[in-house]
Amino acid sequence: MNYFRSGLLVANLLFLTRAVYAQKAEILDFSFDEGGETSQCILSFSSIPEYNVFILDNPPRLVIDLFDAKPANTPIQPPTKHPAFIRLRYSQRNKTDFRLVLDLNKPVNQDNPVTAVNQSENGMLIVQLNYQAQNTNIEPLTHKMLLPLKIIDTPSTSNVKMDLTRSSDEIYKAEPVPILASKTPLGAGDGTDTLFSNWEISGYVGAENLGFFNDGTDSRQHNNYVSGVIQPEIYRRWDNDKQSFTFVPFYRYSQHDNRRTHFDIRELTWEKATDRWELRVGFHKVFWGVTEGIHLVDIINQTDFVENTDGEDKLGQPMINFAWVNDLGTLDLFFLTGFRERTFPGIEGRLRTDPMIDMGEAQFERHGAEKHLAYAARWSQSFGDWDIGLAHFHGTARQPTIVPTFDTQGELTQLIPYYDYIDQTSLDVQVTQGSWLWKLESLVRLGQGSAIFAATGGVEYTFFDLFESGLDLGVVVEYMYDSRGYNNMTALTQQTIFQDDILTALRFGFNDVQDSQILAGVIFDRTHNTKLFSVEASRRIGDNWKAELELRLFNGIPASDPVFMFKDDDHIRAQLSYYF
Template sequence: MKKLISLLAVVPCLVFAEVKYSGNAGVEQRYFLQEALYPQQERSNISAYFSPEVFTSFNNGSDSILFKGYFRIDQQDSERTHGDIREFKWTHSGEEWEVQAGIGKVFWGQVESLHLVDVINQTDAIEAVDGEDKLGQPMVSFSLFKDWGNTTIFALPYFRERTFSGVDGRFRGPIPVDTDNPIFESEDKEQNLDWAARWQRSIGDWEVGLSYFDGTSREPTFVVAPNVDGDISVRPLYPQMQQVGIDVLALLGGWIVKFEGVQRNVFEQDNSVLINGVPVTFEQQDYFAAVAGFEYSFVGLFDSVYDINLLMEYQYDDRKELATSVAQNDLMVGTRFVLNDVDGTEILMGVVQDLDYSNVRSGFIEASSRLNDHWKWRVDAWFFSSDEPMEPSHLIRRDDFAQFSLEYYF
């Protein structure tokens, strides 16, 4: 009865609150520059997405509700046709504190090429090859805002599995990942209670963040074993992980210095897992990884309105050849062009070179501009070169592509 009375007390506030609707939708045409490695894959693909947003506030602005949805339909890959609630959360704010509950998105990090400390949300890997898109994460958080810094504690009661391309999709290995049969180290599987905390403070020209995470790793490893039909299956394995992270950004004149570093303690397995009667032994190791670099700005180049930024970042992972990512000893060099026009035109391009193998590298181009108040175009392109079978990028060596997007904002 008390809960009903409390709910009835809130309803009038919601009824008379102003509701704001916004969002965007778009069509994407993607073309792959090389023939596919596998016969199910096509060179051309078109898809469309819709991302609505609803926001309302009440209780004199102390409370708010935010919803962000996402749905994509893809011409080729049935796994890429999917929907997700990116955010659906309630926020209550006090003078020096804030509480949030629901499904949310949280970003930690400072560098351009690789976000090591960003571990709250799972990667929506079927959306884009750069790993920037994230799935919504069920969470409850409490934030405290003080002169000595901002501190947030997160409780994460449910785990989201990573998405992967299907048999008709690109950016995959010879055997698609069996997302229907994941393996978890935790006995609670998806319902393992993860938690995290982050402290952040601006000190003069410096921004410093310290973070901690304890729970199911968002980055899976893989177990290869026969399935019930006797065929070989690739199953994602999600171990438990503890991570201590630091991220730093410094504004020093025309220089922006960036750093992210993590120490991950991924629990080792001292037993064998039986998969369809076949013992599969796997090991994990503790490791340190970091990304460090700078961005230098040439403002008003040659007395023009254009700005050019030069970027350089070094990626390190002490697992070396055992690293699950391509960023174990790599150097990224890039350029950002900002035209400072009314359409907000920007162009970012760069190359990531593996320092262990001279023939392993990737390149990217990102460009966008507004056509008017509602329409925007975007061009994205990625290029891969890898002749080393031990490198993860070898699996996508023929997946060079260019993509044109036309987006509508409302």
């Protein structure tokens, strides 16, 4: 009895761990016999792998999945149209499994469409297809054709006679058609697509009130601003979801502040994705980075500074982005085809310098095409707990140097943005271990004065489901360093306000039906002892409304700190949005 049980245990173990030790089977040959109401695929192998054979409808496809198997040679497509199928496709589903798909050109018998016969003694798998009985108008002739695996080095081990006489110019190498193409979308497929169908429209409209507790340093500034915003999104996908078009215009009207009243094309993108690459052309938004306090390495898009000082709102960037997806990660190549200037508040606006930054007088290191064209590349990959991104940017800086002009009395009269031509190399890393997230962003920038080194990093720890209430409490601690920060003049001109600062924040996620969240934090400047307090809260109301609240306080700012310009700008921002 015990004997039997241990034997069984071993047998079960063998069964379960098949994938671990199994030799990869080679697919040596594949032929297809056509014969009226039935036809046969014959696959021959070095050893028969595990397989799964089935039919997919609309359009009819025969799918043969082979586990722990690979073709002995690159499969090739038959040169002429075959009476039984339109084309053959194949893909490596993952590192071990191989899939063959035949697009059939006639319907199969619904009751008994396919039978697979395993002839392990001669290393063959025979897949028999049964067609619908009424389909008799097909060629009755037995049509034999050698299909894709033409064995050049290995002699065929199959004992079935095959037509190996076809000359090499009669066969052509097939485009490896990704299996993605066979995906039948749950929505409408290509067949019912017209240019005017299947457009998806969504987006939001919002009303905002921005209130300041104190008078501004400039008497032309106001204490309360009402504004409205709309951002619709028009989207369409086709080609089995491989191609898509997105259009996201944006408009904000702001009372008093003529610079904050602005229009932008956030997105106007055509996108195509295949098994190995993705291509995006048009206005698009790209985010790089991992940290919460500042987004140091995020450089593709210009910051829409009038929208919010947190740097998370971006202007649409015209680009051509090619992403090459392979086993070593993703390599994104960017050709950025138009420079966008950073937005700054107008003369009546708040959260601005005094005097205001004069966008109309902006100056550039390079002109013409050189000013507008930028190039970037980023490699990113995940290794277990590690997510890594390594990037380089070459072109006009997104962050301008602010150049002051003084009159003869030494009074500051004007501030002009100056856009340098830079090279920036950056690294971003996140290590995710249990409830701990370890984050680092760092960069080296050349071309904006002397070489700049900046880094930010820290930890985020989350207590999930605190006291079994569903509440998540996250604690974020990050340090920010910038080599420009110790020179006050540089700090002012390059807006480097986070040069030696520590962010401490608490994030409350209530995980309730309304998706309520609160993020409260303080950034402490170790050099100037300045404290910036920030509270952000949001909550859904009903199904379509969302309320957001944002409180920012600038506390104890000495005149030496470049954020001194915001010393009177404590404010509260409330927005109510309707999503459609």
